[in-house]
Amino acid sequence: xxxxxxxxxxxxxxxxxxxxxxxxxxxxxxxxxxxxxxxxxxxxxxxxxxxxxxxxxxxxxxxxxxxxxxxxxxxxxxxxxxxxxxxxxxxxxxxxxxxxxxxxxxxxxxxxxxxxxxxxxxxxxxxxxxxxxxxxxxxxxxxxxxxxxxxxxxxxxxxxxxxxxxxxxxxxxxxxxxxxxxxxxxxxxxxxxxxxxxxxxxxxxxxxxxxxxxxxxxxxxxxxxxxxxxxxxxxxxxxxxxxxxxxxxxxxxxxxxxxxxxxxxxxxxxxxxxxxxxxxxxxxxxxxxxxxxxxxxxxxxxxxxxxxxxxxxxxxxxxxxxxxxxxxxxxxxxxxxxxxxxxxxxxxxxxxxxxxxxxxxxxxxxxxxxxxxxxxxxxxxxxxxxxxxxxxxxxxxxxxxxxxxxxxxxxxxxxxxxxxxxxxxxxxxxxxxxxxxxxxxxxxxxxxxxxxxxxxxxxxxxxxxxxxxxxxxxxxxxxxxxxxxx
Amino acid sequence: xxxxxxxxxxxxxxxxxxxxxxxxxxxxxxxxxxxxxxxxxxxxxxxxxxxxxxxxxxxxxxxxxxxxxxxxxxxxxxxxxx
Numbered sequence: 197x198x199x200x201x202x203x204x205x206x207x208x209x210x211x212x213x214x215x216x217x218x219x220x221x222x223x224x225x226x227x228x229x230x231x232x233x234x235x236x237x238x239x240x241x242x243x244x245x246x247x248x249x250x251x252x253x254x255x256x257x258x259x260x261x262x263x264x265x266x267x268x269x270x271x272x273x274x275x276x277x278x279x280x281x282x283x284x285x286x287x288x289x290x291x292x293x294x295x296x297x298x299x300x301x302x303x304x305x306x307x308x309x310x311x312x313x314x315x316x317x318x319x320x321x322x323x324x325x326x327x328x329x330x331x332x333x334x335x336x337x338x339x340x341x342x343x344x345x346x347x348x349x350x351x352x353x354x355x356x357x358x359x360x361x362x363x364x365x366x367x368x369x370x371x372x373x374x375x376x377x378x379x380x381x382x383x384x385x386x387x388x389x390x391x392x393x394x395x396x397x398x399x400x401x402x403x404x405x406x407x408x409x410x411x412x413x414x415x416x417x418x419x420x421x422x423x424x425x426x427x428x429x430x431x432x433x434x435x436x437x438x439x440x441x442x443x444x445x446x447x448x449x450x451x452x453x454x455x456x457x458x459x460x461x462x463x464x465x466x467x468x469x470x471x472x473x474x475x476x477x478x479x480x481x482x483x484x485x486x487x488x489x490x491x492x493x494x495x496x497x498x499x500x501x502x503x504x505x506x507x508x509x510x511x512x513x514x515x516x517x518x519x520x521x522x523x524x525x526x527x528x529x530x531x532x533x534x535x536x537x538x539x540x541x542x543x544x545x546x547x548x549x550x551x552x553x554x555x556x557x558x559x560x561x562x563x564x565x566x567x568x569x570x571x572x573x574x575x576x577x578x579x580x581x582x583x584x585x586x587x588x589x590x591x592x593x594x595x596x597x598x599x600x601x602x603x604x605x606x607x608x609x610x611x612x613x614x615x616x617x618x619x620x621x622x623x624x625x626x627x628x629x630x631x632x633x634x635x636x637x638x639x640x641x642x643x644x645x646x647x648x649x650x651x652x653x654x655x656x657x658x659x660x661x662x663x664x665x666x667x668x669x670x671x672x673x674x675x676x677x678x679x680x681x682x
Numbered sequence: 683x684x685x686x687x688x689x690x691x692x693x694x695x696x697x698x699x700x701x702x703x704x705x706x707x708x709x710x711x712x713x714x715x716x717x718x719x720x721x722x723x724x725x726x727x728x729x730x731x732x733x734x735x736x737x738x739x740x741x742x743x744x745x746x747x748x749x750x751x752x753x754x755x756x757x758x759x760x761x762x763x764x
Binding site for chain 2: 437439440441442443444446496518519520550553554555556557558559560561566567568569600601602615616617639641643651654655656657658659660662663666667669670673674
């Protein structure tokens, strides 16, 4: 997952240490409440831990994620309840003895014995749901299944815990009623409207151990109706090109869109589709159009695909906002692809726009450096991006290139890109990411210097071409092509 | 190597980028420079042959330089931001 923290060097050592020493300070969970907000491509899980310290000076709290949960988790963030500041999180990697992935959270203030604190851990899971039934006709509704574990596991003892699963619609087809659950005498599961509550479960011993998982952990499956298309961007290629002569930032997205809903059973009927649109009874797994919030102050927006320009789109721009301000105004683009996207279908397109460079870049006269901030992607709510590559193309002759990404990239490289009127080519910074969610709307900052002579490179290159023509004319004038000398 | 937060605040606090030549001037500049290039190229074609081609060289280099800047301004005016 693209993380907003770095894994420590002690990662290597941690694999060999027993679990008890890793849970460095002793805590006890007085209460754990896990709330799962079911969605389509993304599932938001919020876990609140009410912790009590058992030792003086306890400041490092450890959480454990099982293998399946870790594989699906694309975003992990820890905060104190009621506060907005993120707590420092460290990844201790896979702990072989217990079979869990461990993360430590540093509390802002160390707790003494019997002092309590409330931690809120927010995670976003991707590809955690799948359509069930796997095929659906054009008229059929859409339902998804979500698997989870019954108990929230922790390296510490837990006094009481419960899990609440909220479905986006009250239509839940089925949910697991686990049997032989030891930690409760009441009903294990209750349903109220769109919320299914598992628990409360009392007095759970330290559970982040493989033995506990094998003997006591149960799996739960929720089968629920989902009324919106499940969208995945399988590939996103973003290119941001900076021009100093034109004071322009061009951003171009090449997007491969995939509808991860149930596969279409039978053929697509245009008549059926039109009548659904006419009567307002749209099928939930059909995507007729996509709404995008693009940055403010853009112009010359283009949208084309393999066939050519796509004219079925509506754009409402807003005036630009100054550099560095929080994005609260957006240009609204409603994209209507050439064909509605049904379950299992793909659509690739290119979307690009120009914007003024003064909205994105600044010049620090003290160091002589330019600083530019390029957004990683256009955030589309509830859509997961499987594979993203962001390339930032700097002006020709840029030197001292440094880049700062909000989340460590899977791979980073600087290469040379050649385009119009280039002689030596332009530096291109490429960052690759995977499993980006709607929480990953960060900005990549790049600093660089461009000497004045580098700015003149292009006009001089064109001037050289002109001189070539003049030299040719000069030579031609002096060649005698007459057939007979006079 | 500065950290992300400091670069973020640097980005917010530094004055916005402003080009040496304001962008609204570029179409007019393109027209003027390319017109001058065209005129000088025409003049170049009328020049007689000389032993030391000082005048031809001078006219050719001026026309090329003006043409170089004119073409870059032209590219930016039509939307190819080079």
